[in-house]
Amino acid sequence: MKSAVETLNPTRVRLTVEVPFEELKPSLDAAYKKINQQVTVKGFRQGKIPARVIDQRFGRGAVLEEAVNDALPKFYTEAVNEGELNVLGQPDVDITELKDGELLAFTAEVDIRPALEIPDYSGIEVEVDAVEVSDEDVTKSVEQLRERFATTSPVERAAQDGDVLTLNLEAKVDGEVLEDGVAEGVTYTVGSGELLDGIDEAVTGVEAGGSATFTSELKGGSAEGKEAEVKVEVTEVKSRELPELDDDFAQLASEFDTFEELQADSRKRLEQMKKYDQATQAQEKVLDELLKLVEVPMPEKLLADEIETRKHNLVNHQLGQMGLDLAKYLEIQGKSEEEFDAETKEQAEKGIKTQFILDELVNKEKLNVSQEELTEHLMRRAQSSGMSPDQFAQAVVEGGQVPMLVGEVARGKALAVVVEAATVKDSNGEVIELDDEDETAETVEAAEAEAEAAEEKPEA
Numbered sequence: 001m002k003s004a005v006e007t008l009n010p011t012r013v014r015l016t017v018e019v020p021f022e023e024l025k026p027s028l029d030a031a032y033k034k035i036n037q038q039v040t041v042k043g044f045r046q047g048k049i050p051a052r053v054i055d056q057r058f059g060r061g062a063v064l065e066e067a068v069n070d071a072l073p074k075f076y077t078e079a080v081n082e083g084e085l086n087v088l089g090q091p092d093v094d095i096t097e098l099k100d101g102e103l104l105a106f107t108a109e110v111d112i113r114p115a116l117e118i119p120d121y122s123g124i125e126v127e128v129d130a131v132e133v134s135d136e137d138v139t140k141s142v143e144q145l146r147e148r149f150a151t152t153s154p155v156e157r158a159a160q161d162g163d164v165l166t167l168n169l170e171a172k173v174d175g176e177v178l179e180d181g182v183a184e185g186v187t188y189t190v191g192s193g194e195l196l197d198g199i200d201e202a203v204t205g206v207e208a209g210g211s212a213t214f215t216s217e218l219k220g221g222s223a224e225g226k227e228a229e230v231k232v233e234v235t236e237v238k239s240r241e242l243p244e245l246d247d248d249f250a251q252l253a254s255e256f257d258t259f260e261e262l263q264a265d266s267r268k269r270l271e272q273m274k275k276y277d278q279a280t281q282a283q284e285k286v287l288d289e290l291l292k293l294v295e296v297p298m299p300e301k302l303l304a305d306e307i308e309t310r311k312h313n314l315v316n317h318q319l320g321q322m323g324l325d326l327a328k329y330l331e332i333q334g335k336s337e338e339e340f341d342a343e344t345k346e347q348a349e350k351g352i353k354t355q356f357i358l359d360e361l362v363n364k365e366k367l368n369v370s371q372e373e374l375t376e377h378l379m380r381r382a383q384s385s386g387m388s389p390d391q392f393a394q395a396v397v398e399g400g401q402v403p404m405l406v407g408e409v410a411r412g413k414a415l416a417v418v419v420e421a422a423t424v425k426d427s428n429g430e431v432i433e434l435d436d437e438d439e440t441a442e443t444v445e446a447a448e449a450e451a452e453a454a455e456e457k458p459e460a
Helices: 021-038 051-058 060-082 135-148 199-203 247-253 259-293 300-322 326-333 337-364 371-385 389-398 402-421 437-447
Strands: 002-009 012-020 087-099 103-112 125-128 151-154 164-173 176-189 211-217 227-241 423-426
Touching (some): 021 060, 087 300, 103 300, 176 227, 199 211, 247 259, 326 337, 337 402, 389 402
Parallel strands (some): 125 423
Antiparallel strands (some): 087 103, 151 227, 164 176, 211 227
16 A cells, blocks of 8 residues: 655645555455345355355445445555544545556545644743632621521511512413413512512512412513513412521531631631632633644634534533523524624634643643543542443443543643743732642633544544
8 A cells, every 4th residue: 555645734634545456355355245144146045145246246336335435444544644644533535546456546635633833831921819808708608608597487477578488370471371371389589580570579568368460571481582461379478587697506507616617617618719719710811821822723624523513512402401592592692693603613713722732732741641640530520420430430431532531631731731830920919829730620621611622533
């Protein structure tokens, strides 16, 4: 086999491959064997039909087609390896010549990883928010905890803001009760802003056993978006009572004996959360600055495939689970289709650039992934997916996704190297040291938007 590589642009090449016919013999033999198992010829046992009879009855062309389809992936892969190419995605293959007994020639155009020059990144400087926890932050945190321990008790009075009501609802459109417009025993907190516009005003001042009618635009169901006349019956009114903020509350809601200890712990937790947010912010900003430093030619086909994958996942998975289509989603977001397409393209380009640059850094810095690091990453991914580590690991292995996870960990380590070399200051001018690779890996995953650029060695 002979092969040659022609560079079409920095991200695409054309392979020209010539294969002597004798190298097709294993695939020809396999083709005859396969056809033998699929057809019957009178006078011959199945599987024992001579090659000349198959040629006569079914045509030599059918055998050649089967043999070529079998052989192309092997010869394509050999040509890729011979040219030392790092290919992306599926090739566009064109058989240029097929002479029976003489020669098979074909071309394959395919995207490749562009060669990148990573400049000195030690001069990167970014500013992040300072870690500051105010007394108001602590108070808000404690109030949120207090809300979780609120109790309710029935009252014989009119409903007011903050009360918990039990409601029956009936919605009519054009005077007809909707099939899906009736609900009973609905629990609702007055003032929460949930359910329907206008319901808070309607139920306020109504006692148990009373009712009210109001008009509202339906937010879902068969008549979504239409104006409906809604009758609401209040069957029960409960008041919410919050516990006193004292030592008893601290012992009820935490492992602490005093309210002062609970407050101190809340402050500490808020500081930890803000430090995590600060680290994430720093990593995102450092990554953005790194992307500005490197010129990355963009493979057009890879980019188009990535954009299509992102759209497909959004429409068929995320929006589908919410019962929305793309048009309704764009209406809710207040975006035009052109704006959505532009944002999707920008996100896809950033994801591909991030992967290319960090993969190049992995090679440049000779970074390796240990079994321990891979296991920790797998545990974190399993937790975010809602699966047990064993279930997630099994799914990863069965899906052939281990190399993808290794790549994620390696890219996280590469970004950590850049972050460590960069200067990160908070808004007070203080230099911050960041070295948490786990957090860095999560930032990389976010930048790639959980989408990996296709890098499998394809079959023709």
